[in-house]
Amino acid sequence: MTRGSTLPAHRLSDLPDRVAIPTLPEQPRTPPPASTALEGFNGAPEAEAHRTLLGCLRSPRWAHRLAAHRPYPTLDALLAASDEAAYDLTAGDLTEALAAxxxxxxxxxxxxxxxxxxxxxxxxxxxxxxxxxxxxxxxxxxxxxxxxxxxxxxxxxxxxxxxxxxxxxxxxxxxxxxxxxxxx
CATH class of the missing domain: 1.10.3330.10 (Oxo-4-hydroxy-4-carboxy-5-ureidoimidazoline decarboxylase)
Incomplete structure (x- = not known):
């Protein structure tokens, strides 16, 4: 059993073979998570984010609004913002989006x-x-x-x-x- 780097293990007097400060088994090191698509979207240049959004809905107003409010902490937050922006589309915005x-x-x-x-x-x-x-x-x-x-x-x-x-x-x-x- 390995010991901690700063404190030695101590035996408890009333419990033979027990250690007062137990050592924990070494945990495998996990690599940091890979960059997610949302992180890529949040960090993308404005024009690239705008293009991505226009691929989802051909409304420049909707796309601009979502791109301008980055970063989004979660996909759910982005989807909620998308819903809100879609509810605010004017008749002209809808016509423009429908044309595509x-x-x-x-x-x-x-x-x-x-x-x-x-x-x-x-x-x-x-x-x-x-x-x-x-x-x-x-x-x-x-x-x-x-x-x-x-x-x-x-x-x-x-x-x-x-x-x-x-x-x-x-x-x-x-x-x-x-x-x-x-x-x-």
């Missing part, structure tokens, strides 16, 4: 009629609301994607434009959150 969005894709093994039905639903949606239908598919099993998207488009086609603007803003917020989580 693409339609959700179908699974590769979807049959031809599904592509036709989805194409018609997307066309009806765009004619009614003037922008691409977007939806966050986080948590939707891949084999349920087609039915989920078709049901959502049909349901949302019944919204009035203001209701749909609110739903669309929420979907953009969820998409930004999902993309941030995946990128960091």
């Amino acid at each position: 969005e693409s339609q959700p894709s179908l699974p590769e093994d979807a049959y031809g009629a599904a592509h036709t039905a989805l194409g018609a639903a997307h066309a009806a949606y765009e004619a009614r609301f003037g922008h691409t239908f977007i939806i966050c598919l986080d948590g939707v099993p891949p084999d349920e994607t087609l039915d989920y998207v078709l049901e959502a488009i049909r349901s949302r086609l019944t919204n009035d434009p203001e209701e749909e603007r609110v739903v669309t803003a929420e979907e953009l917020r969820r998409l930004a959150r999902q993309r941030l989580s995946e990128s960091l």
